[in-house]
Amino acid sequence: MxxxxxxxxxxxxxxxxxxxxxxxxxxxxxxxxxxxxxxxxxxxxxxxxxxxxxYEKYVEALRILHPHTINIKNLPYPYCQLQQILPFYGRGMYFNYKFIKKIFQHNNIVHAIEIGALYGLSTRHIASLLPDNGKLLAIDPWDYHAGMYEQFLSNVVLTGLTSKIVPIQKRSDQTVNDVKSYSDSFDLIYVDGDHETAGVLSDLELYYPLLTKNTGVICGDDWLLKTVRAAVQQFAEKNQLTIYAACNFWFLRDEGKYQYKTLIDADESIWMFNK
Ligand SMILES: C[S@@+](CC[C@H](N)C(=O)[O-])C[C@H]1O[C@@H](n2cnc3c(N)ncnc32)[C@H](O)[C@@H]1O
Known part of the structure; x- marks a missing residue:
């Protein structure tokens, strides 16, 4: 050998x-x-x-605050509505953090959206990369089980990120008009919600038009899932966009035609969206 x-x-x-x-x-x-x-x-x-x-699972290094040091009433909405702060629960499926970091290194990301936040592992990473005036809208119905939303809120509180993360407890297809009240356009949209083809396609169709013109980045998880890939391909073909993908991560760029490129031959400039 x-x-x-x-x-x-x-x-x-x-x-x-x-x-x-x-x-x-x-x-x-x-x-x-x-x-x-x-x-x-x-x-x-x-x-x-x-x-x-x-392709590596994100291991969170954020400092966890002690719940007794936090006055719930002083927290911004909706965190101030918590009855109690639940113990930190860090579970998540987030292997894309190095790709996300690369996007932040090469672009000016201030307003961001995440569709599908679960307990906030990826949410907290993205929020931690934002500048002080940055905001990340986290869209998720949090309806897998009772207490899921409260767990997400508690995790954000305990990591001190309440000023950057705005939770919106709805499905993404019911939220697109709400998000427009936060910003006219968004620099980053991370798609990791409904993984059925129709769901991903709906997210792309509803949210792609919200990207900051010429510089906004839309990307997502689970390129390896056939259902997700089908949606990304259909959308890219219809809109003549280029798909870049590696491992489980994908993103779209407007290079004037529909094509698929692995990241293997790509140079560093593909991470810069300031055309
Ligand atoms: C794979 S998990 C997200 C993982 C998370 N991004 C992380 O890295 O830890 C998928 C999440 O999408 C949410 N979800 C499912 N359908 C959705 C929809 N239509 N709109 C928004 N979120 C949705 C689920 O509630 C779940 O929390």
Whole structure:
């Protein structure tokens, strides 16, 4: 076995351990295939090798405040409506933080939207990258179980991000008019809500027009899900947009035509949206 194959196999074993993927690679095929809970999928081999280091679960390093130091009544709406602050619960599905960080490094992001916030892991990361005057609207019905919304609010309170995160407890298709009252346009829209094709397509159709002209970035999670990919492809084709994707992350750029590009051949300039 040569050196390169050994490295690849080590990476694959690492992937199995860390992400629950059953990765197999025969050394000849240009693809790395793997099993996930939704079936067989595959990466272009080079894409996988180059971007594997990017595909990593976000480990939060924010300081957690002590609940006794917080006066609920002094918090902004809707946090001031909490009956009590629940213990911090950091669960989330967020492997895209290095891509998001790259977008922040190259662009001026002040007003942002996240569709699908769960308990706020990605929300808190995005909010922590915003400038002091930045706002992130977190849109989610938080209806998986009783107390889910209160848990999200408590997590934001305990990480001291109430001035930056505006929760909107609704489905994204019922919210698009509300968000216009916060800003005329948005610099970043992160799509991670409904994962059915119709749901993602609806998010793209409703929210893409809210992007800041020429500089706004729309991106999202779960490129590896066929349902999500179908929606992103349909939308990009209809609007003659370019899809960039690697690992589970995707974003759209207006390069005047519909095409799909892996990030492998792309240079750093594709992360800059100031055309
Ligand atoms: C995969 S989780 C989001 C994970 C989160 N971004 C993170 O990284 O931790 C999907 C979330 O989308 C929400 N959701 C589902 N359908 C939605 C819709 N139509 N509009 C907004 N949010 C939705 C769910 O309530 C759930 O919290």
């Amino acid at each position: 040569n050196h390169k194959k050994l490295i690849l196999l080590t990476l694959c074993s690492f992937a199995c351990m860390n992400h629950g993927f059953n990765v197999s690679y025969d050394g000849k095929n240009p693809y790395v295939s793997y099993e996930t809970s939704w079936g067989k999928e595959r990466f272009v081999k080079e894409d996988y090798i180059k971007y594997f280091p990017f």
